[in-house]
Amino acid sequence: MIKHKALLQCRVCGCLSHAPTQLKRFEVMHCPRCGARVKLAQQSTSVEVTWALLIAAAILYIPANLLPIMSVYMLGAGQPDTIITGVYHLLEAGQWPLALIVFVASIVVPLLKLFTLSFLLISIQRRSRWRQYDRMRLYRITEYVGRWSMVDVFVIAILTGLVQFGNLARVDANLGSLSFAAVVVLTMFAARTLDEHLIWDIAQQEEAQA
Amino acid sequence: MPEVESIACQECGQLHRYHAIAPGKTANCSRCGAVLYRNRPGMLDSVLALTLAGLTLFVLTNVFPLLGLRAQGAEQELHLLGASLAFWDQGYPVVAGLIVLNIIVFPVFELLTLLMVVLTIRYRWKPSMAIFLFRWMREFKPWGMLEVFMLGVLVAVVKLGDLATLIVGAAFWSFAGLILTMTAATALLDPFSVWRALEKNND
Ligand SMILES: [Zn+2]
Numbered sequence: 001m002i003k004h005k006a007l008l009q010c011r012v013c014g015c016l017s018h019a020p021t022q023l024k025r026f027e028v029m030h031c032p033r034c035g036a037r038v039k040l041a042q043q044s045t046s047v048e049v050t051w052a053l054l055i056a057a058a059i060l061y062i063p064a065n066l067l068p069i070m071s072v073y074m075l076g077a078g079q080p081d082t083i084i085t086g087v088y089h090l091l092e093a094g095q096w097p098l099a100l101i102v103f104v105a106s107i108v109v110p111l112l113k114l115f116t117l118s119f120l121l122i123s124i125q126r127r128s129r130w131r132q133y134d135r136m137r138l139y140r141i142t143e144y145v146g147r148w149s150m151v152d153v154f155v156i157a158i159l160t161g162l163v164q165f166g167n168l169a170r171v172d173a174n175l176g177s178l179s180f181a182a183v184v185v186l187t188m189f190a191a192r193t194l195d196e197h198l199i200w201d202i203a204q205q206e207e208a209q210a
Numbered sequence: 211m212p213e214v215e216s217i218a219c220q221e222c223g224q225l226h227r228y229h230a231i232a233p234g235k236t237a238n239c240s241r242c243g244a245v246l247y248r249n250r251p252g253m254l255d256s257v258l259a260l261t262l263a264g265l266t267l268f269v270l271t272n273v274f275p276l277l278g279l280r281a282q283g284a285e286q287e288l289h290l291l292g293a294s295l296a297f298w299d300q301g302y303p304v305v306a307g308l309i310v311l312n313i314i315v316f317p318v319f320e321l322l323t324l325l326m327v328v329l330t331i332r333y334r335w336k337p338s339m340a341i342f343l344f345r346w347m348r349e350f351k352p353w354g355m356l357e358v359f360m361l362g363v364l365v366a367v368v369k370l371g372d373l374a375t376l377i378v379g380a381a382f383w384s385f386a387g388l389i390l391t392m393t394a395a396t397a398l399l400d401p402f403s404v405w406r407a408l409e410k411n412n413d
Binding site (some may be wrong): 007010012013014015016033034035036069090093095098101102105133136140143147148150151152153154155156158160161162163164165166168169172173176177178181185188192196197200 | 216217218220221222223224242273279281282285286288292293294295296297299300302303305308309312313315329341344345348349352353355358361362363364365366368369370372373374382389401402405409
């Protein structure tokens with residue numbers, strides 16, 4: 001076995017470096033190869049920061065779904081759409097595959113992301129050793145899938161940019177789209193700040209102590 | 211440099227010893243099965259070709275209109291930049307900025323970084339700039355959302371389908387090509403080999 005305790009791994013380039021024997025509380029260590037910040041296990045604030053971002057995202061998830069995200073005006077008359085009514089209109093038009101894509105990307109994925117990240121955080125805080133491999137896979141999937149929630153914001157951008165025929169037809173962005181974009185960004189940051197190695201580290205620490 | 215090179219799995223942190231593998235082979239983590247490194251002959255040349263193709267396609271995508279709309283005699287065109295800045299006109303500069311970053315700035319940054327990294331390894335330039343760029347490219351990777359934007363274009367196309375006559379512009383196809391080349395470049399590039407090569411340039 002290679003000695004493990006004193007080695008630190010850079011999250012960006014994977015380079016291993018030796019931990020300094022003494023590091024003051026707010027001192028920062030940089031990866032010798034790529035220069036990214038390397039955090040010591042004991043100064044990691046990953047769990048706290050991820051919780052903060054998740055809670056902020058959960059709060060913003062409410063206006064993101066309740067407020068209208070865009071309004072379509074035809075001949076001066078029009079109605080504002082929330083995400084749900086937008087999905088409903090797609091269904092009405094018989095576009096059920098697209099309705100499904102938008103529903104999953106905009107409503108299910110952010111919600112699932114909030115739940116899975118909370119679940120992973122709680123399991124880390126409880127020092128759980130339960131199905132570590134599956135929990136890591138869950139983290140990878142959550143991290144990858146999250147960016148697809150942005151699709152609705154892009155749709156609004158394309159529609160507002162394209163449909164501008166004066167009084168004939170117009171599409172406006174509404175406040176809900178801002179909250180929605182904020183939810184996507186916050187959950188993406190939350191997934192990034194969660195240090196997934198914590199899932200494995202707990203078992204390792206206990207094995208080392210035993 | 212130690213005699214035996216230790217490497218850790220990027221996914222789970224398991225330690226391994228580096229040893230050379232045959233061309234075309236892949237080394238996997240013994241604990242979680244993640245890819246540790248690959249030996250791909252000709253990787254740099256392929257990535258260079260894909261990057262140059264990608265840069266060309268990106269220019270084409272920005273020059274030509276992405277979509278056009280014709281309704282009751284009036285016509286409207288949308289360029290990639292116009293779609294990015296649509297939120298700006300609506301009074302949401304933050305979202306507009308976010309979209310510009312996601313579909314213009316980060317993809318260009320990634321392409322230029324790949325170019326710089328490949329050329330640095332090939333011609334043994336001083337690696338400090340390439341290391342700096344490659345680090346940030348890896349950190350910004352999740353924020354490049356070309357393929358997500360493409361799905362957005364498709365949803366918009368279907369939504370507008372019965373509203374008016376839609377013209378799919380030349381940029382639409384070059385954009386699709388851009389996504390394919392960038393995905394191929396990402397799939398081909400082995401980060402471990404790149405870091406190792408850049409590190410060697412320093413000696
Ligand atoms: Zn592993």
